Amino acid sequence: MSSLAKQAGAVFDVGAIRQQFPILSRQIDGKPLVYLDNAATTQKPQCVIDALVDYYATCNANVHRGAHQLADEATRRYEGARDTVAEFINANSRNEVIWTSGTTESINIVAKGLAQLLSSDDEVLVTEMEHHANLVTWQQACKQVGAKLVVAPIKETGELDLEQFSALLNSRTKLVAFPHISNALGTVNPIAELTAQAKAVDAWVLIDGAQGIAHGSVDVQALACDFYVFSGHKLFGPTGIGVLWGRQDLLAEWPVWQTGGEMISEVTYQDAVWNVLPYRMEAGTPDISGAIALAAAIRWFAGLDIQAVQVHEAALLEAATRQAEAFDGLTIVGTAADKVGVLSFVMDAGHPADIGFLLDRQGIAIRTGHHCAEPLMDRLGVPGTARASFSLYNTLEEVDALFAALSKVKTMLA
Numbered sequence: 001m002s003s004l005a006k007q008a009g010a011v012f013d014v015g016a017i018r019q020q021f022p023i024l025s026r027q028i029d030g031k032p033l034v035y036l037d038n039a040a041t042t043q044k045p046q047c048v049i050d051a052l053v054d055y056y057a058t059c060n061a062n063v064h065r066g067a068h069q070l071a072d073e074a075t076r077r078y079e080g081a082r083d084t085v086a087e088f089i090n091a092n093s094r095n096e097v098i099w100t101s102g103t104t105e106s107i108n109i110v111a112k113g114l115a116q117l118l119s120s121d122d123e124v125l126v127t128e129m130e131h132h133a134n135l136v137t138w139q140q141a142c143k144q145v146g147a148k149l150v151v152a153p154i155k156e157t158g159e160l161d162l163e164q165f166s167a168l169l170n171s172r173t174k175l176v177a178f179p180h181i182s183n184a185l186g187t188v189n190p191i192a193e194l195t196a197q198a199k200a201v202d203a204w205v206l207i208d209g210a211q212g213i214a215h216g217s218v219d220v221q222a223l224a225c226d227f228y229v230f231s232g233h234k235l236f237g238p239t240g241i242g243v244l245w246g247r248q249d250l251l252a253e254w255p256v257w258q259t260g261g262e263m264i265s266e267v268t269y270q271d272a273v274w275n276v277l278p279y280r281m282e283a284g285t286p287d288i289s290g291a292i293a294l295a296a297a298i299r300w301f302a303g304l305d306i307q308a309v310q311v312h313e314a315a316l317l318e319a320a321t322r323q324a325e326a327f328d329g330l331t332i333v334g335t336a337a338d339k340v341g342v343l344s345f346v347m348d349a350g351h352p353a354d355i356g357f358l359l360d361r362q363g364i365a366i367r368t369g370h371h372c373a374e375p376l377m378d379r380l381g382v383p384g385t386a387r388a389s390f391s392l393y394n395t396l397e398e399v400d401a402l403f404a405a406l407s408k409v410k411t412m413l414a
């Protein structure tokens, strides 16, 4: 059994969980903070904050290169963090875990390499629900070589049209990229099925796990995809650290994206030989404290009863959806059957930006706008949405507070 797995009999107690997040007891203009912007970033438990502070207070040193005890300790903690990630996502090897600054950088690393492997006959398939990070990056890689970017359509519900997705796959499809969960709509994609279909035409598969990683368990070997990417800050970890997981045989041959220290094994004035994985993809001094604190976040998250977390999050979404459906003048954007964590909506009473502003005056933090998915908003015929996104520390009372505040917003805007 994985050493990360929860203790037998662990109970999900949202009150106890909230106490571990110092920021959740903050007030905003004298009102209790109701933080419903978790798809943008999650808050951090005290153990993650402690891991960051402890690293700087007790063993700050550069990794891999020092001939002293601090450097040894820092390296051990930093490389131990890689082991934690590898175990968490069930990587075949720790060498498959590449530290990056986040999802965006991870996708860019793969795309920069892909641009060198694509020809003008090739196609890259994405979906209509992409975040800009998983759209613009492939769009530009395709442009560079004259390859074709193909976009698989979604239905009105915000679900991927699976028939069309299948029909668009062909022998020219070199890579398929899609989100595990849509940040703008909350749609959960059938990632194993999509991967299997892409593999049937021999395409590489990249899954954007920015949203998926914090809502369930991910097993990259079972998925049999080629790349799975995520950011630490959406998984209760710090900003500035993220992961590119890639299949070892593929990463070992993938074009390097940055050159410099650490990623080389031999250098002359004329030439250089690249290091082995994972270092060949990691030039320069990494975010050491970020990696260590992300591992603390993962240990914290993996120690929870994930099924109980999912039940709790489903109850939050269900309560929010029920109240939204009964709210006169409010339309939910994104009604997929398999959804998690996100209630995106528009209101007749006013623009999403005004809704966000007036909710903030009442201590409620949501996000408004296009959610880095401008083409998706165009496709759905909305200028943007108001988005409440839930995490495991949110409560049913906070859902009620959102709708009580929305009633006031409606009156104010009338």
Ligand code: PMP
Residues within 6 Å of the ligand: 039, 040, 101, 102, 103, 104, 105, 131, 133, 134, 179, 181, 182, 183, 208, 210, 211, 231, 372
């Ligand atoms: N993809 C999705 C689905 C996201 O939600 C986000 C963050 N909003 C990203 C990619 C980019 O993540 P980051 O900004 O952490 O690189």
